[in-house]
Amino acid sequence: NAGVTQTPKFQVLKTGQSMTLQCAQDMNHNSMYWYRQDPGMGLRLIYYSASEGTTDKGEVPNGYNVSRLNKREFSLRLESAAPSQTSVYFCASSPVSGFLTQYFGPGTRLLVL
Amino acid sequence: TQLLEQSPQFLSIQEGENLTVYCNSSSVFSSLQWYRQEPGEGPVLLVTVVTGGEVKKLKRLTFQFGDARKDSSLHITAAQPGDTGLYLCAGAGATNKLIFGTGTLLAVQP
Numbered sequence: 001n002a003g004v005t006q007t008p009k010f011q012v013l014k015t016g017q018s019m020t021l022q023c024a025q026d027m028n029h030n031s032m033y034w035y036r037q038d039p040g041m042g043l044r045l046i047y048y049s050a051s052e053g054t055t056d057k058g059e060v061p062n063g064y065n066v067s068r069l070n071k072r073e074f075s076l077r078l079e080s081a082a083p084s085q086t087s088v089y090f091c092a093s094s095p096v097s098g099f100l101t102q103y104f105g106p107g108t109r110l111l112v113l
Numbered sequence: 114t115q116l117l118e119q120s121p122q123f124l125s126i127q128e129g130e131n132l133t134v135y136c137n138s139s140s141v142f143s144s145l146q147w148y149r150q151e152p153g154e155g156p157v158l159l160v161t162v163v164t165g166g167e168v169k170k171l172k173r174l175t176f177q178f179g180d181a182r183k184d185s186s187l188h189i190t191a192a193q194p195g196d197t198g199l200y201l202c203a204g205a206g207a208t209n210k211l212i213f214g215t216g217t218l219l220a221v222q223p
Contacts, residue, residue: 004155035213042117042201042213043156058210090155100144100205104155 002026004105006091012111013081021076021108023091031094032074033058033102034066036087043090049074081112116140117204117214125220126192134187134200134217142204145178145185146211150199192221 007022025032030051035043035058045058049068063085065077074093078085088109092102120135136145144163148156160169162178162185169176173196175188185202202214 040122040215042215043203044213045210048210092155100146100161101158102211104157106153106155 004091004093004103006089006105006108008108009106010109012113013078014113015082017081018077018079019081019110020078021089021091021110022073023075023105024073025091025093025103026072027093027095027103028071029093029095029103030071031096032068033092033094034064034074034076035090035092036060036085037090037107038087046076046089081110083112086110086112117202117212119200119202119214119217121217122215123218123220125222128193128221128223129191130221132189132192132219134189134219136185136187136202136204136214138183138204140204140206141182142206142212143182144205145182146203146205147176147185147187148201148203150201150216152198156199156201189219192219194221194223197221 004025033048034046037043044060046064047058047066049055052071055066067075088107090107091105094102117138146161147159150156160176165180165182167178173190177186197220200217203211206212
């Protein structure tokens with residue numbers, strides 16, 4: 001039981017490049033989330049998926065898109081990376097929608113030059 | 114916009130000392146959670162408090178939710194080096210989304 005896994009662990013991009021961050025959970029959770037963590041700002045919600053087939057914007061969705069591929073997988077795409085997107089990205093899941101008891105992955109560290 | 118301010122931002126103490134971390138807001142939260150995050154890892158949930166005035170204990174950690182459900186505190190008794198990490202509070206706000214605090218970085222020196 002791996003919990004929440006994220007790939008890649010580290011990535012360096014040039015401005016304008018695109019990439020997809022992958023997230024998978026093996027806990028049969030319904031809800032999944034993407035956050036970004038920046039120094040002094042805590043975690044901010046980018047997008048979430050309350051259940052398979054649904055996605056909604058969080059606090060900071062601009063510049064990102066998501067896909068809930070199936071119940072296990074929730075990907076985050078940067079279509080045209082910008083230096084302001086340099087951050088640590090965390091995926092999380094919870095058994096039900098409503099955000100309590102979230103389980104986090106180990107994070108993806110992204111540097112945009 | 115609902116905000117959660119944590120204080121202090123940084124805390125460096127000696128093993129065996131006691132400490133308290135505060136999480137404050139002007140907004141009411143339906144529940145509040147505390148997470149600990151170690152370097153290179155994601156946050157791990159420590160506790161959820163739901164009722165105003167609620168106190169929960171987890172070994173040497175004591176969590177309290179304010180009577181008005183706008184603030185919370187985390188008290189650690191006899192801190193140990195294993196307590197080192199980033200402590201985050203998170204409140205379930207009006208839209209039932211989690212609002213995370215700014216974090217308190219704790220270093221416990223042996």
